[in-house]
Amino acid sequence: MGSVRVLVGTQKGAFVCTSDGARRTWEVQGPHFAGWEVYHCAGSPLEPDRIWASQSTSWFGQVVQRSDDGGRTWSTAGNAFAYEGTPGTHQWYDGSPRPWAFTRVWHLEPSPVDPDVIFAGVEDAALFRSDDGGGTWRELAGLRGHGTGPSWAPGAGGMCLHTVVVDPADPRRMAVAVSAAGVFRTEDGGDSWAPANRGLRSEHLPEPEAEVGHCVHKLAMHPDRPDTLFMQKHWDVMRSDDHGRSWTEISGDLPTDFGFAVDVHAHEPDTVYVAPITSDALHYPPDGCLRVYRSRSGGGEWEPLGTGLPDSGCYVNVLRDAMAVDRLDPCGVYLGTTGGQLYVSPDEGDHWSAVAEHLPRVLSVEVQTLS
Amino acid sequence: MIRVELPSPLQVLAGVPRQVTLDADVPATQRGVLDALEACYPALRGTLRDPATGRRRPFVRFFAELEDHSDDLPDDPLPAAVAAGEEPFVVLGAIAGG
Numbered sequence: 215m216g217s218v219r220v221l222v223g224t225q226k227g228a229f230v231c232t233s234d235g236a237r238r239t240w241e242v243q244g245p246h247f248a249g250w251e252v253y254h255c256a257g258s259p260l261e262p263d264r265i266w267a268s269q270s271t272s273w274f275g276q277v278v279q280r281s282d283d284g285g286r287t288w289s290t291a292g293n294a295f296a297y298e299g300t301p302g303t304h305q306w307y308d309g310s311p312r313p314w315a316f317t318r319v320w321h322l323e324p325s326p327v328d329p330d331v332i333f334a335g336v337e338d339a340a341l342f343r344s345d346d347g348g349g350t351w352r353e354l355a356g357l358r359g360h361g362t363g364p365s366w367a368p369g370a371g372g373m374c375l376h377t378v379v380v381d382p383a384d385p386r387r388m389a390v391a392v393s394a395a396g397v398f399r400t401e402d403g404g405d406s407w408a409p410a411n412r413g414l415r416s417e418h419l420p421e422p423e424a425e426v427g428h429c430v431h432k433l434a435m436h437p438d439r440p441d442t443l444f445m446q447k448h449w450d451v452m453r454s455d456d457h458g459r460s461w462t463e464i465s466g467d468l469p470t471d472f473g474f475a476v477d478v479h480a481h482e483p484d485t486v487y488v489a490p491i492t493s494d495a496l497h498y499p500p501d502g503c504l505r506v507y508r509s510r511s512g513g514g515e516w517e518p519l520g521t522g523l524p525d526s527g528c529y530v531n532v533l534r535d536a537m538a539v540d541r542l543d544p545c546g547v548y549l550g551t552t553g554g555q556l557y558v559s560p561d562e563g564d565h566w567s568a569v570a571e572h573l574p575r576v577l578s579v580e581v582q583t584l585s
Numbered sequence: 586m587i588r589v590e591l592p593s594p595l596q597v598l599a600g601v602p603r604q605v606t607l608d609a610d611v612p613a614t615q616r617g618v619l620d621a622l623e624a625c626y627p628a629l630r631g632t633l634r635d636p637a638t639g640r641r642r643p644f645v646r647f648f649a650e651l652e653d654h655s656d657d658l659p660d661d662p663l664p665a666a667v668a669a670g671e672e673p674f675v676v677l678g679a680i681a682g683g
Contacts, residue, residue, distance in 0.1 A: 250594070272644055272681070273594070273644040273645065273678045273679070273681075274595065274645070277598065277631075290598070293630065293636070294630075294636050295636075296636065
């Protein structure tokens with residue numbers, strides 16, 4: 215039947231939630247790293263008991279933790295993230311040049327083909343790779359160095375590289391997303407990169423269809439169909455069927471196409487989930503009614519899913535890394551909120567219940583499906 | 586022997602009590618103490634000083650004998666009482682927030 219382990223990163227620590235395949239009753243362990251911000255936790259798909267966590271504070275900087283027993287015990291891994299060469303500058307909010315400076319790891323992406331390889335997306339935006347399970351890190355500097363780097367500017371949350379999508383069939387092919395620069399893709403394992411934003415339109419830019427500068431909030435890919443990428447942009451939900459070379463809008467009949475999170479059903483590559491948020495000024499669900507929207511047609515036509523979710527009075531946000539799916543059948547969908555709720559639907563989004571309701575602000579949710 | 590007092594989050598991170606002791610041959614400078622501290626407790630690497638610049642993190646402060654030594658030069662000698670192990674070298678997380 216299988217079981218699941220949900221890794222929850224919050225503003226004040228990490229929580230590990232486990233359940234059997236029914237996903238009705240849960241054990242919640244934590245907080246791990248109490249008091250520290252945990253932007254993300256992720257487990258190796260090849261060795262599921264190997265888990266990494268990104269732990270940071272404004273006081274003491276970045277720590278990376280690693281567990282080899284499924285999150286019961288942890289030890290510190292490498293935390294030296296040095297930009298290669300002279301870092302150079304990107305743009306600050308006012309357009310002035312600002313030197314690249316490391317702040318924190320936003321996202322950890324273990325390799326789908328090598329348990330010792332893990333990628334880290336960081337702020338200020340760069341991609342790092344470890345080949346020794348997180349002990350040491352080296353920058354894949356071709357990303358910042360491909361030419362457009364000096365024109366990148368931060369989004370409201372900082373200039374972060376928050377998404378790393380690795381093609382499991384060809385792990386040298388990757389796509390990453392930077393807020394607020396856009397999508398970049400590589401076919402040679404990260405040596406060379408190119409912007410991948412054709413078809414995006416952002417009205418706040420002086421040149422709305424610019425090559426870079428788009429505030430991409432999240433990408434999602436189904437592993438069986440790696441050419442197809444889904445995107446939640448600042449505004450607009452988008453789709454690419456050529457691995458990011460071009461994008462088309464699939465917002466369709468969504469009540470609002472602003473949001474942060476997007477994910478794909480584990481067994482249906484054309485079933486997509488988003489969590490619409492009112493607007494960039496109003497970071498809560500429309501009318502205080504929390505809904506996940508599902509499209510079974512790859513976008514365009516969406517249905518609200520709300521059975522078990524708050525119908526009113528809900529003024530929380532769902533952050534970019536706070537939606538996930540498991541690989542059980544039926545597929546489970548998970549949602550974390552800035553109000554500290556963790557919701558699960560064990561039936562593809564049709565019915566929801568709370569795993570936990572009073573956690574700290576949820577920054578990220580990842581799910582491991584265990585045999 | 587040099588005594589170093591750590592703030593609570595770093596005690597938990599390194600798995601140590603509030604006060605740790607370093608060998609007597611540690612150079613009695615800020616740099617010497619911090620280098621020795623990181624060598625003894627690798628979990629603390631990068632938590633007190635930015636690894637890229639080597640500078641003290643803005644919200645980390647260093648005190649000795651009730652005096653703020655945060656802005657001392659890294660190779661300045663620490664007070665004799667700290668070097669002699671009579672007083673601790675105190676690491677504080679600054680109060681910041683509202």
